[in-house]
Amino acid sequence: xxxxxxxxxxxxxxxxxxxxxxxxxxxxxxxxxxxxxxxxxxxxxxxxxxxxxxxxxxxxxxxxxxxxxxxxxxxxxxxxxxxxxxxxxxxxxxxxxxxxxxxxxxxxxxxxxxxxxxxxxxxxxxxxxxxxxxxxxxxxxxxxxxxxxxxxxxxxxxxxxxxxxxxxxxxxxxxxxxxxxxxxxxxxxxxxxxxxxxxxxxxxxxxxxxxxxxxxxxxxxxxxxxxxxxxxxxxxxxxxxxxxxxxxxxxxxxxxxxxxxxxxxxxxxxxxxxxxxxxxxxxxxxxxxxxxxxxxxxxxxxxxxxxxxxxxxxxxxxxxxxxxxxxxxxxxxxxxxxxxxxxxxxxxxxxxxxxxxxxx
Numbered sequence: 001x002x003x004x005x006x007x008x009x010x011x012x013x014x015x016x017x018x019x020x021x022x023x024x025x026x027x028x029x030x031x032x033x034x035x036x037x038x039x040x041x042x043x044x045x046x047x048x049x050x051x052x053x054x055x056x057x058x059x060x061x062x063x064x065x066x067x068x069x070x071x072x073x074x075x076x077x078x079x080x081x082x083x084x085x086x087x088x089x090x091x092x093x094x095x096x097x098x099x100x101x102x103x104x105x106x107x108x109x110x111x112x113x114x115x116x117x118x119x120x121x122x123x124x125x126x127x128x129x130x131x132x133x134x135x136x137x138x139x140x141x142x143x144x145x146x147x148x149x150x151x152x153x154x155x156x157x158x159x160x161x162x163x164x165x166x167x168x169x170x171x172x173x174x175x176x177x178x179x180x181x182x183x184x185x186x187x188x189x190x191x192x193x194x195x196x197x198x199x200x201x202x203x204x205x206x207x208x209x210x211x212x213x214x215x216x217x218x219x220x221x222x223x224x225x226x227x228x229x230x231x232x233x234x235x236x237x238x239x240x241x242x243x244x245x246x247x248x249x250x251x252x253x254x255x256x257x258x259x260x261x262x263x264x265x266x267x268x269x270x271x272x273x274x275x276x277x278x279x280x281x282x283x284x285x286x287x288x289x290x291x292x293x294x295x296x297x298x299x300x301x302x303x304x305x306x307x308x309x310x311x312x313x314x315x316x317x318x319x320x321x322x323x324x325x326x327x328x329x330x331x332x333x334x335x336x337x338x339x340x341x342x343x344x345x346x347x348x349x350x351x352x353x354x355x356x357x358x359x360x
Contacts, residue, residue: 047076
């Protein structure tokens with residue numbers, strides 16, 4: 001590769017990106033970043049850190065895209081400080097900077113005018129590289145600022161205005177989707193958040209169902225109860241967890257019905273924390289019809305991010321609502337089932353059951 005001219009980001013494919021990464025080719029710094037799902041960190045291609053396994057890597061054209069997907073910048077190589085080498089990537093980078101510098105969320109027209117491009121071109125290019133629209137990115141940044149301020153201990157009223165929310169009513173209207181809990185509870189790291197859970201047998205083995213007052217926050221599958229309870233504690237370290245009976249609430253019964261292959265309950269409420277991209281992926285999964293599958297690539301294309309198959313795979317792996325958010329319906333491009341957080345045998349069983357239900 002060192003004897004070749006550096007290719008521009010639009011002509012790069014993941015194989016070339018991987019070769020540049022394992023060779024620590026400094027010429028590709030600024031062309032893309034390397035995100036590692038096992039560490040949650042993204043780096044420059046030339047980062048001297050130990051290289052991850054290929055299956056754990058996702059590539060992004062911008063640092064902002066990696067951060068929007070939930071990754072943190074490497075403190076060693078500081079990839080967020082490397083300027084983009086491609087003009088189109090630089091344009092999206094500039095748009096991100098403009099969004100971050102505005103107290104209020106700018107309109108698409110205002111944003112396009114500030115960087116001297118058409119709104120259509122900006123929207124299309126931004127979404128193709130970031131996986132979300134400029135408005136969605138602005139909302140995600142604002143939520144991120146709010147979270148940081150609340151963690152610092154700032155009062156909710158001060159934090160919401162400093163983060164750019166025009167009113168407390170607007171913040172609380174969005175807090176369930178963006179924080180997964182009220183701002184005051186988030187400020188305490190989830191302290192005081194009550195989660196009740198039960199572990200019950202089902203057609204897929206053992207199932208842990210956890211709920212808050214807002215909805216279902218976790219559905220795990222395993223053959224080991226301790227594995228599931230340990231995972232729940234890891235997911236919600238500051239919350240108050242309480243084991244309960246099957247009668248914990250009607251939501252539990254509805255979840256178990258779906259795990260056992262009965263009709264789903266589309267109105268069943270969820271209480272989830274997620275990045276903007278994860279929300280979009282999980283919604284796309286819920287739109288896959290019973291008995292059908294989609295590839296990671298097809299999901300990525302449907303979201304306007306044709307190069308985002310690995311990011312889609314990571315969002316599927318991060319899903320903690322088994323079956324109800326049907327990440328089991330996503331397969332590899334070659335038709336193989338790939339991995340599944342709850343075990344590949346369960347994935348096979350679920351798909352076979354759903355095919356039979358559709359044909360009956």
